[in-house]
Amino acid sequence: MLHVDVDVILPVLDEARALPWVLGRLPAGYRAVVADNGSTDGSDAIARGLGAAVxxxxxxxxGAACHAGLRAARADVVCFMDCDGSLDPADLPAIAGPVLRGEADLVLGARRADRGAWPPHARLANRVLVWELARRGGPRLEDLGPMRAARREALLDLGIQDRRFGYPLEMVVRAHRRGWRIAEAGVPYRAREGRSKVTGTVRGTVRTVRDMAAVLA
Structure with a gap:
C-alpha cells in the first residue's frame, strides 16, 4: 500500500466559516498548512485550534500566500486547494496520487461545477485563458484548476515570481517549459461558503484575468 505524506497548502483570507469543514475532511496522511494572508475573523486561531500548521x-x-505555504511545507509532495468550501479535501488523493506514484509531475483538478457554483463570467474567463495558453504553445488544458499537486522542491526550483492571481498560471507555464508531465483529473466544485474575494464578482475576475494575462505576456 502506498504510504501517504502530503502537505496541503491552504491560502486563507477570512475563511472562518469554511475552515472547520475543510480541515475536518482532510484524508489520513494529508496535513494542513494554512497560509493566512491577514485575516481579521480569527481564521488563524481557528486553524491552529483544529491542528493545522499556520x-x-x-x-x-x-500568490504570496501560496508561496509562503509552499516554503513552510515539509512533505515531498504538496497540494494546493482553495479553503472556501468549494472543493472537497476528500478528493485530494485523486490529484496527489499520480504524483506520489511517479506518473505525473503536476496534476490539476478540472472542476465539475454544481449549478450556480461557478459564476458565468469566471467560467468564461477561465476558458479564454486556457485557450490562450494553448494558442501560445502551452499545454492543452480543460481548467486552470485551483486544486493541484506536485513535488515541493521541484516547485520551488521553478522560480515562480508572481505573488498575485497570476501565480497558478505561472506555475503551469514554467512547468510546461521545463518539460513536466502535466495531467488533469475531474473534481466536484460546489458553491463556496460566503462571498468569493476573487472570482465571485466581476471586479475580482477582471483582477484575476489581468494578473494572468501579464504572465502570458
Missing part, C-alpha cells in the same frame, strides 16, 4: 503572510496577494 504561517502568516502579511504581504497581500493570493
Amino acid at each position: 504561517v502568516g503572510e502579511p504581504r497581500r496577494g493570493f
